[in-house]
Amino acid sequence: MKRINKNNLGVKKFSVLDLVPVAEGSSHLQSIAKSLELAQHVERLGYGRFWISEHHNMDTLVSSATPILIGHIAQGTQNIRVGSGGVMLPNHAPLIVAEQFGTLETLYSGRIDLGLGRAPGTDQLTAKALRRDRAETVHDFPRDIGELQTYFSAENKNAAVRAIPGEGLDIPLYLLGSSTFSAQLAGIKGLPYAFASHFAPTHLHEALQLYHQNFQPSKQCEAPYTIACVNVIAADTDEKAKHLETSLQQLALGIIRNTRKPLAPPVKSMDGLWHDLEKAQIQKMMYYSFVGSKETVQNELESFVEATRVDEIMVVSHIFDHEDRLRSYEILSEIFRELEH
Template structure:
């Protein structure tokens, strides 16, 4: 494979999984520990996802977690991957992330999604009497942009804190809708290929072809989600990835739970249709030893031209999860030696 492509940067997305045998407090502590480790490896950013009423996922209070992780680190950018905007009034989001931006200047990102990220019952509990739908997303994004921009003379609604912080806004998506909106608004775009890779190439092409430069961004910028399981050998990585396989099967069968330990031979024992569904879900994944991870990163770079790879690493053992990030960082440096020399 060619190594003449520009090197993508590495980042990480954390759902703050609660592991079997551990507690929510353990999961929160691990998020900070992992972010510090990613920072030491030169990762660009560390994002937290918003999910509600999902067993085994402790990232529901996303803005609180962003502050927690930012306070535990020094340089890495920290943000939301993402805030599910239908669940929140734009003013509340602007105030929360404006406060974070004042506490941690130049380090906060605001990734936005247009789905509720939960079931109907929980959605109604979050919104109470608010009438909001995914169709309101473009207007809500525009309102957030206004609230985070410098306040204008005569502006009656001002986010304090928030106004003037100009927290970078990203649009997240797993379909073509947000790709088109991100292009129209000149915003960076993150595709959720870590769980919905089917439209990845089509969405990126649409985004790049229709991109309009903005005050925030003068050229398209693409991030893609990449499931990762890395270990010293392909065999061990496949074994560790079985925790992720079990979790994916739980998502697909609506039987979610705590992140399980690895299970040797798990995939081989499944019916063919279940194996195929998991493989489709993780089609953008990189699973293997150092050489396999290197080739996986090269393949994704050539296929997508992504500016950034956001890793999702659901390895059950916290120490082996950190080791996987070490392997990933070295594999990227090996795949793109020119970038390592330039750095």
């Protein structure tokens, strides 16, 4: 992994998580095209990596075939690292994942990341359709990670079952989580750890603490490495950013009501669209959302990094208008560049 010097915030890298959202009025093909355009845009702006998350059976997202989209993004970019944020490992046989990402690494050498999660990335009925008759236990995820590492190892060359391509390739693994389980596991296995604070903020600090307490050096990581994913909506003024945020709020409202729809255009006010209890629930869920002008977002990000001491900030931005989303990442890149000096 390329070593990057820390800036004044103590952050080594800034990156992007894309769920490949479908905006109201856009087709699936248009949504995928916008994802590629965003990846090319942030690559020019100097972001370190671009990850795509696995989700299934959702009208709002088209990231179900995650490895295919990773290949599409990698083919359309030059240098930025591309990977999964993540592949939901219980949905797949480790051998299949090793072969898929071995193929990606063969095609795009030195640019592929494999982030792994243990959640289904969907509802329970769809998870059952994905996993068929397999019932996950608490022991499966650690065992599957070990199996995956075996397939990637050069030492597996004499085994009866091998990942070709994949065997002997340097594909960094990252563990993802929204609770403390994966934090402890990542520490014990000596792997980088990414926390989903963009939608599950509750256990962030506890998980980071447990990760550091349990960390054991490994071949991949001599020292702990942490990533925090946050929501960022930046605009030229606080007022415009708050207006754009209403698309994210409507999306979150659909999640808690289980009435998910494509990303809606912003509205003048959420008053009348949500109840007080729903508003409080969404504000809690989206606690780590940094919304505003360049100055506002910069101040909030500085406070966040000072409190968490994470090594990397990964940003997700649910913004309806594609040009506004591109502009948000431009403003954010200006913040990053200034913090590096």
